[in-house]
Amino acid sequence: MSSSEDIFSNLSSKFSQLSYGRTKGDISHINCILDEINNLDYRYPLVTNKTKAVLLIHQCCTIIPHDELHLVHKCCRLITNLVIHQHVEIEGQTLSLVTHWCLLGIKHAPSTNTEILTVLKALLTCNDKNSQYLLPLIICNNSPVLAVANGSCLETALVGVQCLEMCTVGDNLKILNVKSELELASTVFLRYLMQEPNVDNLLYNKVLISSLRGLQNVITLHPEFLKKELGLILGVTKSFMVYNIKGIHFQVPQKIVPSILNIPGTPLSVPKEKKGGKIAKQRKPRMSNKKEIKKRxxxxxxTxxxxxxxxxxxxxxxxxxxxxxxxxxxxxxxxxxxxxxxxxxxxxxxxxxxxxxxxxxxxxxxxxxxxxxxxxxxxxxxxxxxxxxxxxxxxxxxxxxxxxxxxxxxxxxxxxxxxxxxxxxxxxxxxxxxxxxxxxxxxxxxxxxxxxxxxxxxxxxxxxxxxxxxxxxxxxxxxxxxxxxxxxxxxxxxxxxxxxxxxxxxxxxxxxxxxxxxxxxxxxxxxxxxxxxxxxxxxxxxxxxxxxxxxxxxxxxxxxxxxxxxxDTNSITSQEMPWLLERCLNNLGVQVAGSTVSSPVKVQSLRVISAMTRNYFDCLIVPFLNEIAKILDLCLNDNYMDLRLHAGRTIDFIGQSLNKHLGVEDDNKCVTPEQGHSFWQILINNSLTALLQSEHHSVLRAVGCDCLASIGPYIFEHFSRDKQILIITLLFPCSHDDDNNVRAATVRALAISVLYPSLRDDPGFVVDVALVIQRMLQDNSLVVRIKASWSLGNLSDALVLNKEDSAKEEIPNHILLQLLQIAIHVSKDSDKIKVNAIRALGNLLQLVNDEMIKQDEFKVAVNEGVSAVIKCCMTGTNMKLRWNSCYAVGKALKLAKFPINDYIQKDSLFSSLTDLILSFPNFKVRINAALALSCINTREGYHNYFAFVWEALLKALENTQNIEDFSEYNHQDHLVDQVCLTLGHLTTLIKPDDFALIKNCTYLYLDLLQQQMRKVLDRLLPEKSSVLLSAATHLRNVSIENYRSEERQLCLDLLKVYTND
Known part of the structure; x- marks a missing residue:
């Protein structure tokens, strides 16, 4: 017995040899073969040669005329079965032939429209690429498909609308200019959507579904149409999203206008309705209704x-x-x-x-x-x-x-x-x-x-x-x-x-x-x-x-x-655990109510505990630190890696909050160092050490480093010396880890630790950290270099603190030189690294003393360092980089006897800073530029630029009133304060000869200066405005008897400014 595949192949060969001669015999023969082919079961594979199937379709559309309605019907059935069930792809000339045959059939044989449109729908559905060819033919002014879609026969109109819907599907249409066709299709969709619907008519509802989906396709491919008709399309969605919900009256879609006001509708009580998701106050529904819901x-x-x-x-x-x-x-x-x-x-x-x-x-x-x-x-x-x-x-x-x-x-x-x-x-x-x-x-x-x-x-x-x-x-x-x-x-x-x-x-x-x-x-x-x-x-x-x-x-x-x-009616003690924390800790235990808690629930419980540290640390965390520590210790020993990871992050959050609260200057602190010490003792004695030694999970080692970094100085100093050594010993080996994130976390942790008083006192540890940072700054990984540059800033802060304390041992000269050189080198790296490298450079330049500056290597390093700082002041779009550059300049110029002043190119320095303070859009950068200009403590330090800087500051004071970006408004007063303080600083250094140089520009802005200085004196605390009082004292003591009356008058007028007279 022949297989179905062989039967289909033989029948296809027979049909391909037919020609239509308009005799009854021809018609009967074609009809007979079509019946045999259509009687095959297309649910199972029949087509072994797709090319032969395409030739069969081609032959059908070639020899079957549109006036033979029964043949047209059977031909459409055959094409639909081949395309949909046998996945025969029709392309090229055959696609063109079938499409034109279908369009002519719609015009000349209206009774077969449903079957013909089903063929077009199949062609569009089974191959998205066909829409590129079919769209202009189906959607045009004289298209028969549009006429059918707008027709009165709902069954035929439904298939027509579905064809239009399928024409608008496909990302490949975005490359074509089909906007007019899409708008034409939208008129059909909106025609059905803008009228009173027949809600109980199955076919009509299907038309609405296709119209809504088609409209979605149109706006996806044609965003300009959405912008143009936004209110109307929103009106459609508003009406149909509550379509036939019980108790809701349908409103014919209307164009919605944008408004911030809500027009109240007619009060309507919500009917009691049984449906999944609501518990209505009525008797228990019968099982039949439950089956209905489940079936639906x-x-x-x-989707x-x-x-x-x-x-x-x-x-x-x-x-x-x-x-x-x-x-x-x-x-x-x-x-x-x-x-x-x-x-x-x-x-x-x-x-x-x-x-x-x-x-x-x-x-x-x-x-x-x-x-x-x-x-x-x-x-x-x-x-x-x-x-x-x-x-x-x-x-x-x-x-x-x-x-x-x-x-x-x-x-x-x-x-x-x-x-x-x-x-x-x-x-x-x-x-x-x-x-x-x-x-x-x-x-x-x-x-x-x-x-x-x-x-x-x-x-x-x-x-x-x-x-x-x-x-x-x-x-x-x-x-x-x-x-x-x-x-x-x-x-x-x-x-x-x-x-x-x-x-x-x-x-x-x-x-x-x-x-x-x-x-x-x-x-x-x-x-x-x-x-x-x-x-x-x-x-x-x-x-x-x-x-x-x-x-x-x-x-x-x-x-x-x-x-x-x-x-609860029972009295609750002040130390009873809050319900949310209790539930989270129970989840993190071994079992709850005899069943194992799933890992996602445990992880989310840890996230909740972490969130508690943000705003409710005092009431939800502190009283139960020991219980939390024990649970976290249990989590760190769990086999589930994500649980250990989030436990480590929770420890990090708690550590940061402990530091924050211990650093508050308040006698009634919510937590004591002893409580924090007890928390950390539980973890370090057990699981935290193992976290840093997880061989197979680098992310756990990185989190372990973050945990140690969050211990903080207040608790670290309470550890015994052997525990302190253990913590540091755990960190240093991680700096050689193969994973970038672990090395980055390690260098950060070491840089935080170097600011702890006991570790800052240890010159060996400081040098070791400096060498690690220097090595990390040359790492191939950008992530590591970013963390290392931040760490260099921390290290430089520690070195400046040690320099201020004469009892502390200073870092060796060769290490300082290496740090200077590496800071200058990385200041040419990406902005993310420059930001911190420049801050560190400003600190490191302060450490250069008279003896060092005599050495050629230090002299070169100082010159390059200053040039790098000034360059960063004037270039780049990163606001923080500009801010830190000004900060670095100020640090470098801070000391009156600082030898770096002899090596600064004054023209580039002052022109850079004054450009920033006059016109830079970011007010925080202007503030720091003004602050940097106040860091030179001698009149000689300003050289011939004293009047230039003075005039620039007065212009900058006027420019503070011009705000282009409203977000800068919050910084306006601070900017005015700093400009006035810098002017006050310059006034403390003023010499009689300077009055002639600044006379004209001062009188030009005198009223503004007096007005703003009065506000600053009223706004600032006395300890912050002391430089203004010093300026007044200096003006009283300036000896100007031998100078011209204009200069003496200027001195008196400036004195009035600073005394608020």
């Missing part, structure tokens, strides 16, 4: 992929019958199947609208889309129902709710910059500020997402948590009504013990965002700690409900259950 989820499409046939056309949906069948049914089984299919298509209409909206949000700039927020984000869910909150809470399809949450997440993340303006207000005025409207929207979003936490589908629930985390990050709680963040914590906390590990992680992420929210609000701390007064809790809860108008919603949708932790 299974059949629903999550849009062009396909040859719609899945709902198959017989799978008929299984819905089992979920509805009852003995008393008044409807037929077919009727139930039809209702189920209609419900599925309605779901897909909403999803298509939401996908379109998501694409619009992604393609539109943040500022523009924010102007449409009030059209999609409600400021009162009870008053306005055509918004995303309705989709999230009431869409019966989980995938619809998921799509709405995707849109909301994109809107929130793209609008964080604007949401900081939100605020709540109890005042009622005729004009409502934008910030208050925005505050109402933010408050309503919190309410919506809290309600959405009732979701039963885990995937949707996870998306709710993502939105909630983004909203918490973006919300300015200090400007909103109290109670919002407290309710978020209450609603989320019950999920940290959820049976699904992914939900636990998502809930912990939200709480991590709450912990990091700034500025902090008191209610957060209260919510994170267990309450002691139950009556107070009840009072607060009642007050919060009244403030936030939550009570009416209780009639419609039930809130998520609150945790019972807030209602």
């Amino acid at each position: 989820v299974d059949d629903d499409e999550d 849009y992929f062009p396909s040859a046939s719609d899945p709902e056309d198959g017989s799978a949906s008929s299984r819905m019958y089992d979920g509805f069948k009852t003995s008393d049914s008044d409807f037929s089984d077919n009727e139930y199947g039809r209702i189920a299919k209609v419900g599925t298509t309605q779901d897909k209409v909403r999803q298509a609208a939401l996908h379109l909206l998501l694409q619009i949000v992604k393609m539109t700039d943040k500022a523009t889309i924010f102007c449409y927020w009030s059209s999609f984000i409600s400021d009162d869910m009870l008053m306005n129902t055509n918004n995303l909150s309705t989709c999230i809470l009431k869409d019966p399809s989980p995938k619809g709710r998921m799509a709405a949450l995707h849109v909301l997440l994109s809107l929130i993340t793209r609008s964080k910059l604007y949401l900081v303006q939100a605020e709540s207000s109890k005042k009622y005025t005729a004009y409502t500020p934008f910030s208050v409207i925005l505050g109402a929207m933010v408050t309503d979003l919190h309410k919506c997402l809290r309600l959405a936490l009732n979701e039963n589908y885990v995937t949707v629930l996870l998306q709710v948590f993502k939105c909630l985390a983004a909203l918490v990050q973006a919300s300015p709680y200090h400007r909103l009504m109290p109670g919002i963040i407290q309710k978020i914590i209450r609603n989320v906390k019950i999920y940290i013990t959820h049976r699904d590990a992914a939900v636990q992680v998502a809930a912990l992420i939200v709480l991590e965002c709450v912990l990091c929210s700034e500025p902090i609000v008191p209610e957060t701390k209260l919510a994170l700690l267990r309450h002691r007064d139950t009556n107070k809790i009840l009072r607060d809860d009642k007050k919060d409900r009244l403030i936030n108008n939550d009570e009416p919603l209780q009639d419609d949708i039930e809130f998520v259950d609150f945790s019972s932790d807030d209602e």
Whole structure:
């Protein structure tokens, strides 16, 4: 018996030999062969030779005329089967032939339009490249496809619209100029979308789905069309995203105008509706309804992929019958199947609208889309129902709710910059500020997402948590009504013990965002700690409900259950562990409630503990340092590498916070060095040492170095000498590690350690660190060199501190010379390295003394160093580099007897600094340039440039009032202060001969100088403005009796400036 492949091959050969002679015999013969070919089972492979199949299609379109309708029908069926099921690709001349045959067939044989359009749809679906050729033929002014798509026969129009949709698919169309064709297609799509729909018509719903998807394709390929029709397309998405949601009246799409005001709609109570994700206050639903929901989820499409046939056309949906069948049914089984299919298509209409909206949000700039927020984000869910909150809470399809949450997440993340303006207000005025409207929207979003936490589908629930985390990050709680963040914590906390590990992680992420929210609000701390007064809790809860108008919603949708932790009636001791910390530590233990905790939950628990160190270190971390240390020690011994990594990072965070709090000059510190010492002792005695010796995980060794770097001077000095030696001994070998990140972390840790008093006193250690830094600065890795340049700055700070203390041993001359030379060398590296190298260079130049400068090598190094500093002042776009360059110049010129002053090229120095102070856009750079000009302590140091510098400072004082970038406004007063202080410094060095040089420019700016100096004297503390008092004293003591009256008068006028007379 011949195989199907052989049968197909033989029939194809027979058909290829036919010719059409318009006789009944010819027609009968063609019809017979076509029947035989079409009767084959195309679900299984039949075509072994694709070329032969293409020739068969070519022959069909050549010999079959359009007036033989039954042959046309069978020919279309054959082509569709070959293209879709046998994956035969039609290209070149055959594609052209088939396309023109189809287009002529639509014109001359209207009764076969559905079959012919299905062929075109198959050609477009199975090969994206075909759209480049077919698009201009199908979408043009006289196109028969457009005529059919606009026709009255809905079944044929559906396939026509689907063809138009498929024509607009494909990134390859971006290279073509098809804007006019795309706009022509959009008119068809919008025609269906801009009229009152027939919601119960299956075919019409499919037309809407294709129209929405096609419109999404159009705006993706034609962004200019989106900009031109943004309001109209947004209006379409707004109407169809709530399409046939129970209780929501459909509104015909209208163009939306950008506005910051929200027009309230008609109050509408939310109907009680059974659906996945909400707990309605009604009896338990029957199992049949659960099956209906499950079936709809299974059949629903999550994302849009062009396909040859719609899945709902198959017989799978008929299984819905089992979920509805009852003995008393008044409807037929077919009727139930039809209702189920209609419900599925309605779901897909909403999803298509939401996908379109998501694409619009992604393609539109943040500022523009924010102007449409009030059209999609409600400021009162009870008053306005055509918004995303309705989709999230009431869409019966989980995938619809998921799509709405995707849109909301994109809107929130793209609008964080604007949401900081939100605020709540109890005042009622005729004009409502934008910030208050925005505050109402933010408050309503919190309410919506809290309600959405009732979701039963885990995937949707996870998306709710993502939105909630983004909203918490973006919300300015200090400007909103109290109670919002407290309710978020209450609603989320019950999920940290959820049976699904992914939900636990998502809930912990939200709480991590709450912990990091700034500025902090008191209610957060209260919510994170267990309450002691139950009556107070009840009072607060009642007050919060009244403030936030939550009570009416209780009639419609039930809130998520609150945790019972807030209602403890027993008194709680001051040292009882807060619930969140307790849960995190339990997660990090071996087992919880007899089951092993998943690794992602453990990792996120560590991230939450790390977040606690940011704003709640005193109340959540300090009282339980020992318990935390023991758990971290346990984590560092775990087999899971990521857990050890995050445990190391948590140790680093805690160490930094310990240093920060121990460094505060306050008698009532929240933590003592002894507590910190105990914390570190537990870790160093056990697992932390092993972390640095992890052979197979370089990232763990790098984190181990970071941990040791965060010990800090206050705790390090409490360690015994052998422990101190152990810590340092662990670090030095890591400087030779093969991994770049480990070497970078090591050099940073050593540079931090060199500032510890006990280690700074050890000349051997200082030299060893200097040699390591010198070697690292020549490393091939940019990451290592960046850290090494920063470390060189730290080392130079330590060397300057040692120089100021005569009891300390200074670094050997040859080491200092090497450091100078390497600093000059790396100052020519990338900006990221220059930034710190220049700062170090300024410190190192201070260390050069009279004896050293006599040596030729030091003389060359000093000249090159000064040139490098001045060059960095004037070049580059990195603001920090300019800032540090000015800082370095100031350091180098700081000492009056500093020999470097004899080697500075004064013209380049003063011209560079005055250019910066006069016109540089960044005010912080100007401030440091002015500061550098005040670092020369002798009149001779300014040489002939005294008047030049004086005049430049007066002009700079005038220029401080010109602000091009508003962000510099915060630094304006500081700049004025520094310019005046520098003028005061110059005045303390002024000599009688200088009055004649500065007379003209001083009188030109005298009023401005007097006005600004008065403000500075009023603004600055006496200890900071002492140089101005010294200037006044110097002017009183200047001997000018033998000079002209103009110069004597100038002296008196300047004295009035500094005495505020």
